[in-house]
Amino acid sequence: MVLKIVKYNAGNTQSVLFALERIGVQAEVTDDIEELQFADKVIFPGVGEASTAMRYLRERKLDKVIKDLKQPVLGVCLGLQLMCDSSEENETECLGIFNIRVKKFTPAAKETSTLKVPQVGWNNIYDKKTSLFSDLTSDYCYFVHSYYAPLSENTIATADYVIPFSAALNKDNFYGVQFHAEKSADAGEKILKNFLEL
Amino acid sequence: MKEAKTTDYAVAGLPIRGLGGLTKRIIPCLDIKDGRTVKGINFENIRDAGDPVELGALYAKQGADELVFLDITATVEKRKTLSELVNRISHKINIPFTVGGGISSVEDVSVLLQNGADKISVNTAAYKNPQLLNALSKEFGSQCVVLAIDTKQEEDGEWYVYLNGGRTKTETKCFDWAKEAVDRGAGEILLTSMNNDGTKKGFALDITEKLSASLPVPVIASGGGGTMEHFTDVFEQGKADAALAASIFHFKEITIPDLKGYLREKGVIVRI
Numbered sequence: 001m002v003l004k005i006v007k008y009n010a011g012n013t014q015s016v017l018f019a020l021e022r023i024g025v026q027a028e029v030t031d032d033i034e035e036l037q038f039a040d041k042v043i044f045p046g047v048g049e050a051s052t053a054m055r056y057l058r059e060r061k062l063d064k065v066i067k068d069l070k071q072p073v074l075g076v077c078l079g080l081q082l083m084c085d086s087s088e089e090n091e092t093e094c095l096g097i098f099n100i101r102v103k104k105f106t107p108a109a110k111e112t113s114t115l116k117v118p119q120v121g122w123n124n125i126y127d128k129k130t131s132l133f134s135d136l137t138s139d140y141c142y143f144v145h146s147y148y149a150p151l152s153e154n155t156i157a158t159a160d161y162v163i164p165f166s167a168a169l170n171k172d173n174f175y176g177v178q179f180h181a182e183k184s185a186d187a188g189e190k191i192l193k194n195f196l197e198l
Numbered sequence: 199m200k201e202a203k204t205t206d207y208a209v210a211g212l213p214i215r216g217l218g219g220l221t222k223r224i225i226p227c228l229d230i231k232d233g234r235t236v237k238g239i240n241f242e243n244i245r246d247a248g249d250p251v252e253l254g255a256l257y258a259k260q261g262a263d264e265l266v267f268l269d270i271t272a273t274v275e276k277r278k279t280l281s282e283l284v285n286r287i288s289h290k291i292n293i294p295f296t297v298g299g300g301i302s303s304v305e306d307v308s309v310l311l312q313n314g315a316d317k318i319s320v321n322t323a324a325y326k327n328p329q330l331l332n333a334l335s336k337e338f339g340s341q342c343v344v345l346a347i348d349t350k351q352e353e354d355g356e357w358y359v360y361l362n363g364g365r366t367k368t369e370t371k372c373f374d375w376a377k378e379a380v381d382r383g384a385g386e387i388l389l390t391s392m393n394n395d396g397t398k399k400g401f402a403l404d405i406t407e408k409l410s411a412s413l414p415v416p417v418i419a420s421g422g423g424g425t426m427e428h429f430t431d432v433f434e435q436g437k438a439d440a441a442l443a444a445s446i447f448h449f450k451e452i453t454i455p456d457l458k459g460y461l462r463e464k465g466v467i468v469r470i
C-alpha cells in the first residue's frame with residue numbers, strides 16, 4: 001500500500017509519520033501532485049492557522065488536487081477544518097468537501113474560566129459511526145483546537161465542549177477527525193489502523 | 199425532571215453531554231540529565247528506568263495523559279543529545295509530551311518540534327526576553343508554548359516569580375507575569391509552587407485557583423502532590439486543568455491507575 005501525507009506549511013506531519021511508524025506502516029510526506037493522486041491512501045494533517053494553510057495549498061494547486069482525490073483521505077485537526085466550506089478563522093474559504101462552516105468556540109461569559117479556548121486535552125467521543133471506529137479500547141481522544149465543525153449530516157462521531165460538535169466527519173471517500181489520532185494513545189493508533197483498512 | 203450532574207456521568211464513565219467532557223489531566227514529569235532520567239527511580243518492570251523513553255512509555259501505558267521531560271543539563275553542547283532523545287521519545291510514545299529546560303530561542307524550539315515534541319516549555323529565558331513568547335506563538339502557535347513559572351509566597355503573602363530553577367528571586371508577582379505571558383501568546387501555564395514542592399503536603403491551591411480562574415488558558419499545577427486527596431483538592435478547589443508530579447509516581451507511592459480510579463470515584467472527570 002502506498003500511503004502519502006500531504007506536505008504543507010502546517011505542523012504535525014512528523015508526528016503523524018512517527019505514529020504510522022509505531023503501527024508498522026511506511027509513509028512519505030509529499031506535495032507532489034502525481035504522488036498524491038496515485039497513492040492508495042492520503043493523510044491530510046494540520047496544526048496551524050486556516051488562511052495561511054489555504055494560501056499555501058492554493059499556490060501549489062493542492063486545493064483542487066485534494067478535493068478531487070478518489071481514494072480514502074483522512075484529514076486530521078486543521079485538515080478536517082480545511083475540508084469544510086469555510087472557516088470563521090480569518091474568514092477563510094476552504095476546500096468545500098463538507099458543506100459546513102467551521103466556527104469558533106464561544107463559551108458563555110460565566111463559563112470562560114472553566115471552558116477555556118483552545119480546548120486542550122482528552123475528551124470522550126460518542127455516537128460513533130463507520131468502521132473508522134471499530135473495536136476501540138477507549139473513547140478518549142486528544143484534542144487541541146479553538147475552532148470546530150458543528151454537527152451535520154456528515155458527522156460520524158460527536159464530542160462535547162461548550163456545545164456538541166463533530167469529532168469526526170465522513171462523506172464518500174473523505175474522512176476527517178478533529179482530534180489528534182496520532183497522539184491519542186491506543187485509541188488513536190486503532191483509528192489510524194482502521195483508516196488503513198478502509 | 200432531575201437534572202443530571204457532571205459527577206453522575208463521571209462516575210459511570212459516560213460521555214458528558216452538553217457539559218464539556220474534557221478530562222482533567224495527570225502528567226508525570228521526568229527530569230533528564232545527559233539523556234538519562236535523574237533521581238533514583240524504583241521500577242522493577244522495565245529494563246532500564248534510567249532511560250527516559252522506557253519510563254515514559256510505561257507511564258503512557260498506565261494511563262498518563264501527557265508527559266513532561268525537563269532537561270536539567272540544558273547546556274549548549276548537550277542540546278544535540280536532547281533533540282536525539284526527543285526523536286526517540288516521539289517514535290515510541292503515543293501521547294503528547296512537552297520538553298523544557300534551557301530553551302531560549304525560536305531555533306531551539308524548531309529543532310525540538312521537528313523531532314516530534316508536541317509542546318515546549320520556557321521559563322527564565324521568557325522572563326528575561328518576553329518577546330520570545332510572541333515570537334514562539336507566532337511561529338508555532340500558542341498551543342505548543344507552555345510558560346513554566348516557579349513561584350514562592352513570601353512573608354508579605356504575595357507570590358513572586360523566581361528564576362534559574364528557583365535560585366533567583368524577582369520582584370515580579372506571579373499573577374502579573376502569568377497574565378503578561380498569556381497576552382504575549384503562552385498557551386498554557388505550568389505553575390510550580392516552591393513552598394509546596396517536595397513537601398508532599400498538597401498543592402498550592404490559592405495561587406493555582408487565582409491563575410486558573412482568571413486566565414483564559416489551562417493551568418498545570420505542580421509541587422506538593424503527596425496523596426490522592428491532594429489531586430482532588432487541586433482539581434476542585436484549585437480549579438487546575440492538569441496536575442503534574444514526579445517522585446510519587448517514580449517511587450510508586452501512587453500509581454496512575456489507582457489515582458485515576460480514585461478521582462473518578464470522587465466525581466473528577468478523568469480518562470481511564
